[in-house]
Amino acid sequence: SQQGEEDPQALSIQEGENATMNCSYKTSINNLQWYRQNSGRGLVHLILIRSNEREKHSGRLRVTLDTSKKSSSLLITASRAADTASYFCATDGGGTDKLIFGTGTRLQVFP
Amino acid sequence: ETGVTQTPRHLVMGMTNKKSLKCEQHLGHNAMYWYKQSAKKPLELMFVYNFKEQTENNSVPSRFSPECPNSSHLFLHLHTLQPEDSALYLCASSQGEGTSTDTQYFGPGTRLTVL
Numbered sequence: 001s002q003q004g005e006e007d008p009q010a011l012s013i014q015e016g017e018n019a020t021m022n023c024s025y026k027t028s029i030n031n032l033q034w035y036r037q038n039s040g041r042g043l044v045h046l047i048l049i050r051s052n053e054r055e056k057h058s059g060r061l062r063v064t065l066d067t068s069k070k071s072s073s074l075l076i077t078a079s080r081a082a083d084t085a086s087y088f089c090a091t092d093g094g095g096t097d098k099l100i101f102g103t104g105t106r107l108q109v110f111p
Numbered sequence: 112e113t114g115v116t117q118t119p120r121h122l123v124m125g126m127t128n129k130k131s132l133k134c135e136q137h138l139g140h141n142a143m144y145w146y147k148q149s150a151k152k153p154l155e156l157m158f159v160y161n162f163k164e165q166t167e168n169n170s171v172p173s174r175f176s177p178e179c180p181n182s183s184h185l186f187l188h189l190h191t192l193q194p195e196d197s198a199l200y201l202c203a204s205s206q207g208e209g210t211s212t213d214t215q216y217f218g219p220g221t222r223l224t225v226l
Contacts, residue, residue: 031212033214035215042113042115042201042218043154043217044217090211091211097211099211100153100156101153103151
């Protein structure tokens with residue numbers, strides 16, 4: 001069953017702009033993770049945020065979590081062409097302790 | 112590189128063939144996973160192994176048969192597949208017990224085409 005759903009499905013921006021992606025989920029969670037996938041490659045872990053945390057930073061990445069709205073956002077500041085990839089949120093919950101991935105947001109950053 | 116390798120990277124097979132996908136992790140992790148990624152669909156968890164024991168089988172058809180001889184190696188044996196099984200098959204590993212708090216490290220995937 002799908003737990004996380006990303007929005008928008010696709011996003012195109014210019015280098016230097018900020019990119020914001022959102023993830024909504026259905027049931028309560030213990031943690032939420034964000035991953036990046038370059039075209040045709042494996043996923044790379046970006047950040048994990050626990051249900052008792054509201055915000056985490058890692059370099060140019062900022063993740064927020066609002067458990068009351070069952071949503072999370074990933075902000076990439078000062079984007080670069082190398083940030084072009086698909087971004088996935090993954091959560092537990094919904095009766096499983098395994099990660100369930102969403103369908104992803106495809107980000108295109110134009111130089 | 113993430114420390115997780117997969118072979119082959121590309122595979123084309125007929126519906127009557129038998130083939131195997133191989134995954135190896137060089138990270139000393141305990142848990143290993145198989146995922147299926149099809150176009151426009153969420154990543155689907157297929158199997159989870161923790162210390163060589165299968166802890167999750169996500170209602171996967173029996174034409175997919177996993178094997179985990181040790182914590183570093185994971186295989187996916189394929190037989191009598193269907194064209195709808197064409198997808199990118201991803202292997203991952205993690206330090207923990209295969210639960211949602213683990214950070215997973217993914218291999219590059221095997222692009223499978225079933226004719």
